[in-house]
Amino acid sequence: MFPQVFTAADTLPYRLWEGESPSILDSNEYLITPPRVYQEEVFFLQALAVVERPNPWSRYSLLVFSAQNQVRGPGWNFTAWWFDAYTGRYVDRGDFSNLGGALTDTMNQAADGLIWHYDAWYRVRALDPLTLAPIPGLEIPHDRFGGSPLNQQKPCFVFDRQRNRAVVQTAAEGNDQIGVYDFTTGALIRRIGVAGHVHAIAAEDATRVFVVSRTGIVTLVDYESGAILGVSQLPIAPDIFDFLVTWDRNLRRLLTVVHTPDAVDGACTTRIRGYAPRPQAVGITPPLPLAVARPGRPAPVLVHAYGGAGEPIGGLHVAFDAAVPGRLLSRTAQTSASGDAIVQLDADAAGLSTVSASATP
């Protein structure tokens, strides 16, 4: 389980309803039916990115791009919400309803920081991360990779132009697979099986990506070698609508924005959070003897530490205690990379000793 290390100070600040009655051009009046007082709500999330955009608190900003339902005609808007990357304070917002209107689909940040936009016209275009304006000449067909279209329902893609690679899930990949393609030619290089139904891909450093399943299982993959470097879990609750993920390479944290239900008065509860990519234990086993302890023949006693996806947790300090008449040859041990801490128990008589263990991170 990745520990949470960051909570944005602010949620997405919806605009309040000014108070007059809606006109015939307006819609979505449920938004201002008491006790609700806000004139908009998130309909779906589209992008989460880290952008070098100075704000009053720091040089870096977090971008959340989302589609809203609103009371004012035409009943929807597309908004870029900017937050300070260090504090999570709200900075400002911009209306980008002209970006593709209701047909705007999904954006993903690439390894080089560019934001790639996949719209419902099946266009895959690079956007300037500051202005969100399409960059001329940087557009690819959505079925370039292996001739299969990107997964339209939940497009997952990370492009690495420097190494000429595309890490995507097309219609040809299985639910728990990602494909690595030549970015220029679209030729398949390899497919990699990951843990769980793929929901998001986030570019980590070098040739690594985090692949996050819809239940929050995270697989760290090296897409150049195909190696699985680790499996862990983000604490994503099952009762949410949707979530987006991106990697913050400045502060080395996995950022999520989770679309959660509005408060009773309609206030937004959707908030950015950050998680450190070092799994923490969610449990340790009771001490398990690996052999029968007999007088004069110490037997190994095992404690295994595990994380949210069952991954072994190394480096955990385990304190053992033995009830008489046994003796522990060591009272403390650290879990190995396999999550195992083992001490030796010297029993006075077989079957009489009991051992207890506790662990601290």
Place this chain on the structure above:
Amino acid sequence: MALDLLAGPFPLLLEGKPAKRHGDAFWVDGLGLALFGTWQDNSSYHGQGAWYGIVQPDGAVRVRNENPAGTYYADHLMWDCMRDDLIGHRPTVGMFEFRALTGSFLSPVAMAEFRLRDGSFLRYVTGTIERDQGAGFVSETAIFGILDDGYSDKAVFCPSRHADQVWLGLSGGRIVLYDTAARAVAAPPTGIAMPNVGIWYSRAYDAFVSLHEKPDLSLELRWWSNAARPAALSAPEFVDPPRAGWAGRVRARLTGSYGEPCAGHTVAWILTGDGALLDSRTDTDADGYAWTRYVAPMAVPGTAPQLAAQVEF
């Protein structure tokens, strides 16, 4: 009881509820018990789909991969020595290399059986170990007479700590060490004397772990020592006939309930009558024998010496 029960039974619990099987399981060192299961809550979130989880040594289940597709599970998992990972058979889909770390199926393979390092396959069919070296399975070693616990509907091959030897665990509860190079049973068979749905050897822990399904389909995990629990100690046997003034060899054999030798146990020798023992406590050897020497008195005694042995464990 043959092998010593070390720990358990541990109920398999997923989010506090009993976990149910939906396919096969296999113990993978460094990971845990890889298990296919199915959600029982019928919620809209989980549906009735299958999941792939990692069972911890104490029975706690952590789901790692879930996929609502009806064929996402393996009804047969076997070890692949070529990849140090698993091979899985998917009903109606086929046989695939399997990545236990992520629960994902990879390239198709020729068959879902235990694959040796040279690419040949081993399987167990009603009392016989068979091998396929590319031209179909050929009977290799009949072990039905050894594993006399009747019909076992499931057999699991596991790598041992020896490169050429594999453990074969049967659902009836018997375990045998088989030498794939010598093509013969390598050690007297042992077992756990309990029906199971899988028994695996852990190279990392040098112990066995078994999975048991109860009548209500809930599951339990048990840990077993890789050493037979003593069940019988033979009467002391004078290997050399007592001769006045000579130290003759005496031995007693310690065996488990399947007749397998119990090594490394201390046997206490008790002599009543004339003469002397050179050692009053000795350890059993790899064949289960403890040895000592009896020195007969110079004068021939009127009554034969009474020698007794006892073991503490």
